[in-house]
Amino acid sequence: MRVIRTSPNQADWISIIEAGYNLEGNDSQWLRRVLDQAAPLLGRGTNPLGWTFHCTPTTFNLGSFSEGTPKALTYLARMSHTLATEKSLDLTYRTGTVIATASELVFPRLPDMHKMFKNLLKSRMRDLLVINCQSGVGSGASIGVLLKETSKATDQEKRRWPQIAAHLGAAMRLRSIAAALSLENSTIEAVLESDGDVYDARGPAKDRDARATLRAIVRRIEHSRTREGRENVDEALANWEGLVSGRWSLVDYFDSDQRRFIVAIKNDPAYPDPRGLTPRERQVAEYVGLGRSSKEIAYTLGLSESAITNCTARVQDKLGMASRTELVSFFAPNGFRRKLAEKSISDERFLIASSSLINTKDFENLSEAEREITVLMIAGSTNADIAEKRGVSEYTIANQVQSIFRKLCVRSRGELVVKLQKPGK
Template identity: 35%
Template structure:
């Protein structure tokens, strides 16, 4: 189950389609993922909300969609999950996980076996694309036998999950800004901070942080890499194409297509940073890195999520650990709460 075909790039392209409803979007994402995930037993997907500070045990599932599964599957799934312990639910719903359910539920074998029996399958593969704010989607598929993913395969699935999480976050942000009646004459389409022409990938307009010369250079380089990944590279070397197209640029921008009223294609750099909190005076990028470390991501995957170099991630992590008085990642996790999401309510951080 290694997503090293051109279909991985197809999936990313579909994920960044900003048109249509969220339900239609999830359906299209599932269709694009099916050639890589569906092993002949069907698949399912759903939107996912983990209430802030809830840790996963009170997660809310909505808009479940099926592909070639029995019509009563949602009812069986709901009944099976309602009797699970909070500890089990927390263990099997970590943000950004990709792999088989037997791997992630290995510390809860009895509950996991009961879940499988209720669902009527021997194994499932799952990919969770959940943001630090607890909102995201899950796409899973039954398997015919118990299996284990290689570290490389899991990493590549997590890369795809990073894009899906980023795209879903972007859609939610755009939906939230639809009612913005601001008449700012500098505003760009879809709240973008830069517009690039699609042919030469030169910036034709920019506002805010994207006007900075170094930022403009970074955006142009990122747009060229994405264009390369979407071109012949997707067929010649799909693994490299996937690695080339990172989920963000500088931890701030998503790069997406946009067509004007005349049908001309442009490329937009739209601000889309993950929602993270800063309770202890960290910089924005330090907060991002620390959050994903607490989620269990490797430095390599964090770099991919944020569009930074691995060296830059290491520097940011070292700086953040110094500020927080943590000498190791283990101490960092101990200080900052379960799943990297310390309880936050009424404007205060829990001790």
């Protein structure tokens, strides 16, 4: 299968999305195509550098650099990441920030990193603009531009780059399956003509409402790609959301006769979850943890803002959290949820906290049953989930939970998480 998007002669915001969804070649070649379209729009500093990465709560690994990057610049980028502290990596990659300069995000908090930056650059450059495009499943791509003067991301950049990042993140997920894509692949659930007519549909795409939605979205995207449509940038970006109905990416496909179709590929972030959250609820919670607003999440997942708000409320209710702030803290890439370890105990799968994070003295007043329930609560299991695992009624679990709260002097699960962390963690 050959998947490709063509770009206009003059770079614009829509052309970056088109370059992102050109899935041909390796990561270095893909990054180069994206940078070629992005460079004129960044319009300051040096030519941009692109790199891929994989980031977990405890590890960070650089991947490929954009094709044609000077060796000296690649060396500089690798060295700066090698010398970076864990706190610096947290600020850059684990806060969910899409676009910022180092002088905004890192240097004020970590003066030593500012000193290291100046030493590496020999004072030739004073700042660094970084754009992070997270895939939502641990991988991502970044664009960096060295700046001659201290600067800040503009309001326009802060408005538009998160939308671009949603597409580049979706493209990163697609790239992992691109080599195996064919019209027969089960992940392709609809084939449409460029006018929106549905040529073929399978699975959920066979539903009449789903076909109508796909048809309408294809027509909106096709308009955004015209010369006229590109002129109103914000409207064009709004028309081309990160996913369709929280499920599909729409990508060009050319058959052997060079006839162009648009294929709808199942490309929603997949999250296994042992805590009773639905896949959609887990997706939303992950993006909430990245600090995304409901509006930004709605764009990324191709859902309505009200659907995101309602989903967030359900997650809070299931996890017994009193506010969105607690939810953000729990699901943040460097938050408590990411520091839980998965263990098998008596043939049961548990998410438990590392001993270095837990103040074990607080467990002394709890019974064995209460300790086990506390572990499950920390992992986010609902009362119903815990009752099912323990073979008792939900009413019994509710009483035990209240007993745990009284003994630990907390009022909610969010407070419980904070209470059980060691001082200074």
